[in-house]
Amino acid sequence: NAGVTQTPKFRVLKTGQSMTLLCAQDMNHEYMYWYRQDPGMGLRLIHYSVGEGTTAKGEVPDGYNVSRLKKQNFLLGLESAAPSQTSVYFCASSSNSERQFFGPGTRLTVL
């Protein structure tokens, strides 16, 4: 099992550009999550999904959209990137609302 994988690992964007971050899990988990982590801080939940075809807002959803068209994939989109979205993005998945398994992260810089 690869666990939770994220694509890409690094990305640099210019302000106003758009991009999609891909998260994939091979553990047949129902729940998937997107977090951002800023320097010296904990993780903040952006959006999450409790099953295929469903999504919900987390703590910091503004400026992001998500889709869960397939159970194993959870996509995070930035329609018009801003420097404030420079961060490390982590995806996670879980089989219930308890232990979450995290991916290796995507480091995004918006210039």
Added chain:
Amino acid sequence: GESVGLHLPTLSVQEGDNSIINCAYSNSASDYFIWYKQESGKGPQFIIDIRSNMDKRQGQRVTVLLNKTVKHLSLQIAATQPGDSAVYFCAENLINAGNMLTFGGGTRLMVKP
């Protein structure tokens, strides 16, 4: 302990000593708690968890203690090793009110050889 802004609290211990990392959680109704370890450049890695109907749980070299009266969680690492150097996060969840973990700010553990 908890951090604010860019400055993580740091715990520095000698190799072989025991480490205790503390966490104050926010919601008295939370019924599930978890500790993660995050090494530089990597994603958080599960260490140990505990439900609110317990006050202590032990794993391999790690123990989590839960004090619901004062909303306090601690992680004890026995015989700390250089490989334990990382940032440690606690998180809480209210299981039947959603599927979201709320993370603390993290504590950096530095192990001196």
